[in-house]
Amino acid sequence: xxxxxxxxxxxxxxxxxxxxxxxxxxxxxxxxxxxxxxxxxxxxxxxxxxxxxxxxxxxxxxxxxxxxxxxxxxxxxxxxxxxxxxxxxxxxxxxxxxxxxxxxxxxxxxxxxxxxxxxxxxxxxxxxxxxxxxxxxxxxxxxxxxxxxxxxxxxxxxxxxxxxxxxxxxxxxxxxxxxxxxxxxxxxxxxxxxxxxxxxxxxxxxxxxxxxxxxxxxxxxxxxxxxxxxxxxxxxxxxxxxxxxxxxxxxxxxxxxxxxxxxxxxxxxxxxxxxxxxxxxxxxxxxxxxxxxxxxxxxxxxxxxxxxxxxxxxxxxxxxxxxxxxxxxxxxxxxxxxxxxxxxxxxxxxxxxxxxxxxxxxxxxxxxxxxxxxxxxxxxxxxxxxxxxxxxxxxxxxxxxxxxxxxxxxxxxxxxxxxxxxxxxxxxxxxxxxxxxxxxxxxxxxxxxxxxxxxxxxxxxxx
Amino acid sequence: xxxxxxxxxxxxxxxxxxxxxxxxxxxxxxxxxxxxxxxxxxxxxxxxxxxxxxxxxxxxxxxxxxxxxxxxxxxxxxxxxxxxxxxxxxxxxxxxxxxxxxxxxxxxxxxxxxxxxxxxxxxxxxxxxxxxxxxxxxxxxxxxxxxxxxxxxxxxxxxxxxxxxxxxxxxxxxxxxxxxxxxxxxxxxxxxxxxxxxxxxxxxxxxxxxxxxxxxxxxxxxxxxxxxxxxxxxxxxxxxxxxxxxxxxxxxxxxxxxxxxxxxxxxxxxxxxxxx
Ligand SMILES: Cc1cc2nc3c(=O)[nH]c(=O)nc-3n(C[C@H](O)[C@H](O)[C@H](O)COP(=O)(O)OP(=O)(O)OC[C@H]3O[C@@H](n4cnc5c(N)ncnc54)[C@H](O)[C@@H]3O)c2cc1C
Ligand SMILES: Cc1cc2nc3c(=O)[nH]c(=O)nc-3n(C[C@H](O)[C@H](O)[C@H](O)COP(=O)(O)OP(=O)(O)OC[C@H]3O[C@@H](n4cnc5c(N)ncnc54)[C@H](O)[C@@H]3O)c2cc1C
Ligand code: FES
Numbered sequence: 248x249x250x251x252x253x254x255x256x257x258x259x260x261x262x263x264x265x266x267x268x269x270x271x272x273x274x275x276x277x278x279x280x281x282x283x284x285x286x287x288x289x290x291x292x293x294x295x296x297x298x299x300x301x302x303x304x305x306x307x308x309x310x311x312x313x314x315x316x317x318x319x320x321x322x323x324x325x326x327x328x329x330x331x332x333x334x335x336x337x338x339x340x341x342x343x344x345x346x347x348x349x350x351x352x353x354x355x356x357x358x359x360x361x362x363x364x365x366x367x368x369x370x371x372x373x374x375x376x377x378x379x380x381x382x383x384x385x386x387x388x389x390x391x392x393x394x395x396x397x398x399x400x401x402x403x404x405x406x407x408x409x410x411x412x413x414x415x416x417x418x419x420x421x422x423x424x425x426x427x428x429x430x431x432x433x434x435x436x437x438x439x440x441x442x443x444x445x446x447x448x449x450x451x452x453x454x455x456x457x458x459x460x461x462x463x464x465x466x467x468x469x470x471x472x473x474x475x476x477x478x479x480x481x482x483x484x485x486x487x488x489x490x491x492x493x494x495x496x497x498x499x500x501x502x503x504x505x506x507x508x509x510x511x512x513x514x515x516x517x518x519x520x521x522x523x524x525x526x527x528x529x530x531x532x533x534x535x536x537x538x539x540x541x542x543x544x545x546x547x548x549x550x551x552x553x554x555x556x557x558x559x560x561x562x563x564x565x566x567x568x569x570x571x572x573x574x575x576x577x578x579x580x581x582x583x584x585x586x587x588x589x590x591x592x593x594x595x596x597x598x599x600x601x602x603x604x605x606x607x608x609x610x611x612x613x614x615x616x617x618x619x620x621x622x623x624x625x626x627x628x629x630x631x632x633x634x635x636x637x638x639x640x641x642x643x644x645x646x647x648x649x650x651x652x653x654x655x656x657x658x659x660x661x662x663x664x665x666x667x668x669x670x671x672x673x674x675x676x677x678x679x680x681x682x683x684x685x686x687x688x689x690x691x692x693x694x695x696x697x698x699x700x701x702x703x704x705x706x707x708x709x710x
Numbered sequence: 711x712x713x714x715x716x717x718x719x720x721x722x723x724x725x726x727x728x729x730x731x732x733x734x735x736x737x738x739x740x741x742x743x744x745x746x747x748x749x750x751x752x753x754x755x756x757x758x759x760x761x762x763x764x765x766x767x768x769x770x771x772x773x774x775x776x777x778x779x780x781x782x783x784x785x786x787x788x789x790x791x792x793x794x795x796x797x798x799x800x801x802x803x804x805x806x807x808x809x810x811x812x813x814x815x816x817x818x819x820x821x822x823x824x825x826x827x828x829x830x831x832x833x834x835x836x837x838x839x840x841x842x843x844x845x846x847x848x849x850x851x852x853x854x855x856x857x858x859x860x861x862x863x864x865x866x867x868x869x870x871x872x873x874x875x876x877x878x879x880x881x882x883x884x885x886x887x888x889x890x891x892x893x894x895x896x897x898x899x900x901x902x903x904x905x906x907x908x909x910x911x912x913x914x915x916x917x918x919x920x921x922x923x924x925x926x927x928x929x930x931x932x933x934x935x936x937x938x939x940x941x942x943x944x945x946x947x948x949x950x951x952x953x954x955x956x957x958x959x960x961x962x963x964x965x966x967x968x969x970x971x972x973x974x975x976x977x978x979x980x981x982x983x984x985x986x
Contacts, residue, residue: 417926417928417930418926418928419748419755419790419791419793455791456791456792456793457734458796458928461795461796461928461947462734462735462738462794462795462796482930483929483930484930484931484932486932486935486942488942492935492942493935493937493958493960493961493964493965495964495965495967495968496968499931499932499933501930501931501932502925502931502932502933505925505926505930505931506925510754510755510925511752514752515972515975515976516777516972516975516976516979517752518752519750519752519753519754519777519778519976520754520755520925521969521972521973521976522972523968523969523972594964595960595961595964642928642929642930643929643947644928644929644947
């Protein structure tokens with residue numbers, strides 16, 4: 248049986264998009280979505296794609312409903328599995344999950360499940376589709392720390408169960424990484440804002456500008472709420488710890504992206520926050536964060552942008568779509584090299600990096616070949632801006648002020664099978680309990696935690 | 711959400727005083743904390759020291775420097791966000807004889823707050839406030855005189871109070887063998903470095919405010935990194951006050967200069983719009 252190729256996704260032309268922060272893919276329209284969904288061969292149960300989905304979306308049924316033009320039904324079905332399909336359709340690593348598990352990969356291209364998921368969510372937003380509301384109002388109060396996907400997902404479900412829900416957020420805008428980290432050209436901010444406004448309409452209270460452990464203590468929350476959910480993420484940057492990190496022009500990807508996204512430095516000087524991007528920009532690392540930083544630097548006017556990676560790109564943890572888009576946009580991949588030190592000029596600005604060549608050795612704990620430095624292969628590359636995208640860890644500010652909370656060495660919060668932490672009545676989910684992971688995992692855990700919190704409060708009430 | 715400005719007045723030709731409603735910050739402020747302002751919806755996150763916190767309001771001293779501060783001076787009667795208290799408060803306890811010194815706007819605000827807290831903890835508090843000339847001395851009502859035990863107003867040209875910078879006068883005091891158990895200081899970074907050089911020889915613990923450029927001010931970005939005893943620390947959550955004897959001053963002095971070009975652009979634009 249010949250399998251038709253995927254319905255192509257229309258995108259902003261490269262020459263145009265490298266000068267703006269608008270969404271790169273335009274997404275499917277109704278006809279395109281139906282045609283793509285009709286490619287689904289409706290495998291016998293259980294379909295492999297669903298096993299690949301961390302939250303077990305009923306993908307096969309979603310495809311069927313879209314193929315029949317029943318978009319609203321498709322949307323409500325997806326929403327049963329998780330809260331924010333418009334986001335995950337755009338940012339999930341589909342090739343490692345649903346699409347990677349799609350049976351069609353054996354004979355051709357898998358169904359474009361990500362774009363179909365985004366399509367139904369966008370369609371529902373444009374058509375004002377409403378979901379079922381709150382079942383019964385309840386007296387109990389739950390505090391949620393952090394307004395990233397984990398916190399938002401947990402809040403949505405707890406509110407549907409009828410609890411009084413308050414989210415506390417450090418920053419002046421809610422959304423976590425969805426707002427401060429992932430650029431607009433991948434995840435338009437109005438999509439996240441729409442979802443958050445829905446929560447507010449449902450009665451979820453969001454208190455911005457409050458850092459629990461700093462402005463309000465964890466003990467106060469414990470006293471005032473029946474249960475607490477920790478969706479604090481893993482937002483603190485790691486640095487290489489090599490010579491030259493003090494130099495001006497050396498950024499963590501977090502700082503670079505917070506300036507660009509949250510503070511809208513790409514609109515400077517209409518917006519006040521400045522950002523510094525030289526002609527030659529080097530981004531250390533090759534994950535999603537590195538791709539985002541590189542493509543942001545390009546859009547901010549850099550002439551040459553390098554991804555500096557110690558392995559080969561085939562081992563990059565970034566989404567395929569991002570690597571592809573980065574390549575199309577002219578990002579240059581320097582593989583098998585690792586920084587030894589950053590070199591400064593007489594004014595203390597970075598002017599280059601000394602790199603050492605690497606070769607791939609035995610497999611390491613991540614299952615990828617370990618990069619090993621080649622002695623004596625050092626060379627210097629000129630750069631005006633360096634962005635370190637080495638991954639992030641949980642913020643020690645909160646951890647150091649929360650006595651009794653068990654974490655591992657890196658500050659990752661430990662939880663039991665019910666997502667309860669070492670403190671009774673305190674639950675956790677998302678990056679806070681796993682280190683930097685994915686949006687869908689955070690959404691899934693937010694939902695599971697909401698169930699567990701409900702059970703916890705119910706059982707306490709019975710006693 | 712907006713925070714109303716309840717009082718604004720000139721302190722001297724460059725600095726002004728702002729009092730703003732911020733009940734949460736006011737209730738929880740402790741000496742050493744600072745606050746983050748977002749003055750307008752498109753604004754930057756700007757850290758500011760706090761002089762005092764009373765009746766749901768906080769008071770700050772602000773220098774007319776660039777876009778944010780000039781616009782605030784000329785055109786604003788409210789802030790979009792007032793966020794805090796941020797940073798680590800100092801360890802307020804009985805040290806004995808304590809010096810608190812300042813020579814610039816932020817330092818003067820901290821001077822008041824630190825003196826007050828340290829005096830309440832039973833210390834003998836000696837405050838130094840240095841201004842360039844008599845004309846530039848702040849109004850009496852905001853000086854630290856009433857909240858310390860021994861007050862030294864100094865001007866660099868000697869036109870009011872004692873003549874010289876606090877560094878000179880402190881050096882004389884130390885040379886004459888006067889006993890000082892700890893020093894807290896804020897203001898000009900190069901002078902804080904010099905203070906550290908001076909007190910190192912006398913082995914006096916010296917805790918100074920290391921002002922760095924901040925973004926989130928909650929440990930998420932690393933913009934404010936300073937190097938203390940060879941270790942990377944974050945001024946926003948580990949500071950902003952650090953041991954002057956252990957700071958890598960070269961880096962700390964350089965990093966605040968990172969956006970000088972852009973700051974000029976922002977200011978010129980604001981001026982053209984008639985808001986600065
Ligand atoms: C640049 C970038 C690109 C990414 N790209 C992808 C991608 O393409 N696909 C994908 O699946 N994943 C991606 N990720 C990872 C994904 O964003 C995270 O796994 C996900 O956001 C985790 O959600 P969370 O809710 O656990 O935490 P976060 O989104 O980090 O949210 C945590 C929130 O808690 C707040 N907070 C923390 N401490 C406190 C406190 N004490 N008091 C109050 N508030 C607090 C923080 O300010 C933050 O808003 C990316 C991450 C980054 C940084
Ligand atoms: C802990 C702390 C306490 C401070 N207390 C005071 C105070 O009490 N009074 C006062 O006038 N100033 C204080 N500052 C400095 C103040 O934040 C800046 O001067 C202010 O941001 C200037 O903004 P602007 O737009 O007017 O000037 P700009 O032209 O934008 O900047 C002028 C200079 O201010 C510094 N600066 C700019 N942006 C920031 C930023 N986001 N964070 C820190 N520094 C920055 C830079 O060195 C810059 O060159 C403090 C800074 C810190 C870190
Ligand atoms: S300001 Fe971002 S870590 Fe301190």
